[in-house]
Amino acid sequence: YVAVVGSYAYVTTAGTGNDFHVVDVSDSNSPVEVSSLSLPAGANSVYVSGKYAYVTTDVTGDDLQIIDISNPGNPVLTGSINLSTSASSVYVLGRYAYVTTLGTGNDFHIIDVGDPTSPKELVSLNFPDAANSVVVNGNYAYVVTNSLGGLYVINVSDPNTPTTVGSLSLPDSAKDIAIQGPYVYVTTFGIGNDFHIISVRNPNVPTEVSSLNLATGANAVSVIGSYAYVVTNGTGDDFHVINISASTAPIE
Secondary structure, three states: OEEEEOOEEEEEOOOOOEEEEEEEOOOOOOOEEEEEEEOOOOEEEEEEEOOEEEEEEOOOOEEEEEEEOOOOOOOEEEEEEEOOOOEEEEEEEOOEEEEEEOOOOEEEEEEEOOOOOOOEEEEEEEOOOOEEEEEEEOOEEEEEEOOOOEEEEEEOOOOOOOEEEEEEEOOOEEEEEEEEOOEEEEEEEOOOEEEEEEEOOOOOOOEEEEEEEOOOOEEEEEEEOOEEEEEEOOOOOOEEEEEOOOOOOOEO
8 A cells, every 4th residue: 555645655565574664756757765664564554644654454453553754764653552453444534543444343443643652442333344445524434345345424523423324235345445526436346347436415325326347356446636546456457547527427
């Protein structure tokens, strides 16, 4: 996974050793790694907010790591929290981190990171299956889940009492989600249409407006302007650029 902010890319890897990397990308033709940091286990996702990077790890232990990146050449681990199972993704808004996990219990967690040295879990919610990814916009968090293929909309206006207000079944395991305007963009991993555009104008009733077959299971998605960028898990063309200017008729 990678997050790019300013002149630096923050990259996580899932190996044994240094799993957090800071890369200077000010010269796009010649990126240079400036530092790295060892974590307790392979790293999954990364989200950067302010002078901190928030990293989820693939271990039963300290599953969310908070790293001070104010000096890109010397990242420092400042805090962590145990969520009892592998953490899959994280999204940070204000003083709260929203984390999904891959267990068989409460898979959505809201964590107060106002003090990065001592993050505190406020609450968690249970879904029918492991949660893969989360995005947050305004008062709502949008979570996609694994084998039961679901999108869940959660009202987080009160971080202490989140409430699921809407949901939508998807045909296969949902892997990733991005949001832009009144739409969320979801990738699924199965046979059939693997890219889905869903209207969340009414968060209580998310509605699929279109989908697209990418010939193989889709993993990651990022959306910028009129285009969605999707990574798939096939043998062949694994990076797809999709024109989403017409939400009801995406074109690869």
